[in-house]
Amino acid sequence: MSRLNVIKEDPWYKDGLKFTCTQCGKCCTGENGEVWLTDKDVDLFAKGLKISRQDFLDQYTSKVFDKTLLNKKTNGDCIFLKNKKCTAHHSRPAQCRSFPYWPSSLKSKETWEGLKNKCEGIEHKDAEVIPLEEITKNLSQVSDRNLSF
């Protein structure tokens, strides 16, 4: 019987990626601002805000079918965005924490570079190289989700 050896190729970004968040706030507003929450995200928010899970769900989220969506203000900004800054930085959900290392962004060099139009931190001239380990850690938080920006 032959043994099947699965050879895992290095990802195209194995040498890291240049990124820094300039805090422009663009990913937290408008049509880009749909933020879906897991149960773990809800727990983190509730803990950070020092309120119960139920109060958090009632005050800050909406139910879309069986999914939990973070509410937005009428202008399209995320409910936690103030002066282009996230006021819930330490409680922000996996979707926000892992950006821009989403499966859809990392599909290829082209998809990564295509995001430059939407996120000015990608390949920013002052950005440091984010190592593969950090990219992989972020990606693993949302690897089973179909997120796009």
Ligand code: SF4
């Ligand atoms: S769009 Fe990019 S640079 Fe701007 S706040 Fe979002 S992650 Fe940071």
Ligand code: SF4
């Ligand atoms: S929770 Fe914070 S990081 Fe996430 S979309 Fe809202 S303001 Fe932006």
